Amino acid sequence: MWLRPRRRERQTLTLDRIVAEAVALLDEEGEARLTMRRLAERLDTGSTTLYWHVKTKDDVLDLALDAVFGEVPLPAPEGGWRERAAALAAAWRAALLRHPWTTGLLDRPMMGPNALSRTEFLYATLAEAGFGAADLPAAAFSLSTYVTGSATMQARAQDSSGAALREHLRAQREAYPVLAAHGLDHDWDVTFARGLAYLLDGMADRLG
Amino acid sequence: MWLRPRRRERQTLTLDRIVAEAVALLDEEGEARLTMRRLAERLDTGSTTLYWHVKTKDDVLDLALDAVFGEVPLPAPEGGWRERAAALAAAWRAALLRHPWTTGLLDRPMMGPNALSRTEFLYATLAEAGFGAADLPAAAFSLSTYVTGSATMQARAQDSSGAALREHLRAQREAYPVLAAHGLDHDWDVTFARGLAYLLDGMADRLG
DNA sequence: ACGCCGACCGGATCGATGGTCTAGTAATGG
DNA sequence: CCATTACTAGACCATCGATCCGGTCGGCGT
The missing domain is CATH 1.10.10.60 (Homeodomain-like)
Incomplete structure (x- = not known):
């Protein structure tokens, strides 16, 4: 009792x-x-x-992933398309890196409401910038691909396995000379920004 | 007996x-x-x-992944850096799409010999093209990121979940108008090539 | 005031999985 | 002929995702 x-x-x-x-x-x-x-x-x-x-454990993972996407703020609609796209990319990347486990879940349909609304914002921004039907998918797709792919690589490089990779690469430097010489020590933020600049430059060229 | x-x-x-x-x-x-x-x-x-x-099941997965990288032929060293980089990217992408399960394994250190030799080839090609120490990591990194990221997205879009995503998007087209209008029907090969062109154009600009 | 129904909770349990312990057997080299 | 090495496997364990079935609680209608 x-x-x-x-x-x-x-x-x-x-x-x-x-x-x-x-x-x-x-x-x-x-x-x-x-x-x-x-x-x-x-x-x-x-x-x-x-x-x-x-219903299943996968549901939990899907929901957790979309919750992280919900942390990505939509940039203010002022400024040029390039600034907005860069800001969204930076915020998206930051959210992924804040929760490194997300990079292991990116291989699943990102159809949660938060993910979709961010993607919609990206498409809308680029459409407004002048990308036509022929270029829009490629532009939006290459940007989101770049964000998710780079976050994946960085997250992997920064966990414990990354240290092992660097050590292994240093030990095998004569087998992979250029990679060992230039691929080991670089600032991830700088590298990300520079690669993003390549992409945005190429897209701007296209707009003419 | x-x-x-x-x-x-x-x-x-x-x-x-x-x-x-x-x-x-x-x-x-x-x-x-x-x-x-x-x-x-x-x-x-x-x-x-x-x-x-x-030793573990993960070993099997690591080995299987590197075996797929082994299917990627190294482009002939003739032609310009851009042709070689594009050829490597296309071959890499093709191998990943030929084995769609690889995209689920890209979130792990790719330190097998086949993966490393392809990465080394990419670094060497770009170094020879004239990318200096400040640009090399970003150039190589953005290219490989683009290949792996785009293969992941395409593989996901093409399996059964992709059809569900498209249907869901069509049903919610007023919530995501631009995305639903332009993100659904496009040729993946064309989209990939165009996004790659953005990236290579931006990199070529950098070389001056 | 009462009963009942649906929202919500959990112990016991199932089948499958990754991995280990231990006991082998086939071939090879001395 | 023996012993060592390369290799194979049955029994077994802990753990996991998921389900079955039996509860408990609150609110609503009568």
């Missing part, structure tokens, strides 16, 4: 709480350590309960 | 056979269905045997 466990104070478990906790868990321990049991434990509930709110 | 199972004709299991079979299995059924047991079964052996040749 009195021993019966205190009634759980109905802090009803919501999908939002689950997603927020999943993001926190992923930030702290990475994708490999996200299990439904561990997630449930952190939420002080049973693992099976999660399945009432969510 | 005679019932005793025929002595296995010692087609000794080699690492190469394991990797080749892993690639075949991944091609046919995708990453999710690659398990050590299934792989062993296809090789007509026990799952534990694989662990003599390989």
Whole structure:
């Protein structure tokens, strides 16, 4: 009777709480350590309960990924198209790097509302800039590809495996001389900005 | 005696056979269905045997990924840097798209010999083209990022989830008007080539 | 006031998986 | 002929995603 466990104070478990906790868990321990049991434990509930709110574990990952996209602010609509595109790219990249586990989830359809609204903003910005139907997909696509691809490479280079790669490359420097000489020590922010400038320059050329 | 199972004709299991079979299995059924047991079964052996040749399942994936990189031919050293870079990018992309499961593995250190030699070729080509120390990492990095990122997006768009995304986008066309109008029907090869041209144009500008 | 229904929760459990322990067997070199 | 090395496999373990089934709680209609 009195021993019966205190009634759980109905802090009803919501999908939002689950997603927020999943993001926190992923930030702290990475994708490999996200299990439904561990997630449930952190939420002080049973693992099976999660399945009432969510159909599969993949749902949790999809939701967590889109939650990160929600952290990307849409740039103010003032300024030129180039500034806006660059600002969106920078913000997008920052969000991905803030949650490095996202780069492992980019190989899945990004059709959450936050992802789609950012993509729509990019398309709209470029369309307004004057890219016609023939160039719009290529322009938008190359920019988003560049952001996600570069974040993936940087995240990988900066975790523990990156150090191993650098060491291995230094040991094999005569097999890969140019790579070892120039690919090891560079500022990621600078490199990203420069590559983005290549891309935007080429796009600006196209606009004439 | 005679019932005793025929002595296995010692087609000794080699690492190469394991990797080749892993690639075949991944091609046919995708990453999710690659398990050590299934792989062993296809090789007509026990799952534990694989662990003599390989330390973990991740090793198998790393080896399979690098095997695909090995399919990328190094372009002939004749012609300008731009032709060579474009040829390498096209061949790299083709190999990734030929094995769509690779895009799910790009978030891991690509430090296999095949991957490194292709990267070295890219660096050497761009260094010879005249990119100095300040530009080399950005140039090589943006190109490889573009190849891997675009292959990822295309592979995702072309599997079953891609159709769902298109349908969802069409249903929500008033929420994402520009995206729905221009992002749905385009030729991937053309789009890739055009985005690559943006990038190469911008890089050529830099060379002056 | 009552009963009931749907939202919500969880213990026990299932099948599958990655990986290890241990015990082998085939071939090779001395 | 033996011993060492290369290689194979059965039994087994912990863990995971997911499901079954039986609950508990709050609010609504009557």
